[in-house]
Amino acid sequence: GDSVTQMEGPVTLSEEAFLTINCTYTATGYPSLFWYVQYPGEGLQLLLKATKADDKGSNKGFEATYRKETTSFHLEKGSVQVSDSAVYFCALSTRNQAGTALIFGKGTTLSVSS
């Protein structure tokens, strides 16, 4: 079945460091790919998305490129801030016989210190 694998956390960085969180997927068909972020005590919110191969999603300095050849959607940010501390979820959305399914990775906790 469809699945998402993302790097285990926690990831601990100093402010202004470069961030990469790896995400790979397995899916039949052509999924849409998402990164959601969960700040402490809150629900998930969309960070960025890409709907077809070679699309780049970007938001708040974060970027991810839909790579069909490597089935990857790695999240990057050039200079993290303390306020970026959160849990990040990679997800894919694909249609199955019953409709749309949104499948999440297990989440990666990012902790940024000043």
Next chain:
Amino acid sequence: EAQVTQNPRYLITVTGKKLTVTCSQNMNHEYMSWYRQDPGLGLRQIYYSMNVEVTDKGDVPEGYKVSRKEKRNFPLILESPSPNQTSLYFCASSLSGGIGRGWADTQYFGPGTRLTVL
């Protein structure tokens, strides 16, 4: 303000005592879904609904019921809660769930309900 609301936010109950967690969205979304979040397991889908009176099982439906009598509401019902249902629950909605490019729709999440079953 466009939002998904859940109530209650926190609930402690005992085994076997029926409970309902409400979910409401004000965005006229067709698709609604319930997830549970557990440490090391990420989010897993419990049930989803493509539209009014249309519901279907997700990955972990055992022990849960849902109903979709109105477009805006999608309550989660635990008829006889057990300790293994202690978890953080999220309701989510999106514009459509399977029409056209609906699978690219963003899902909007509620703030979560932390449930403890003793």
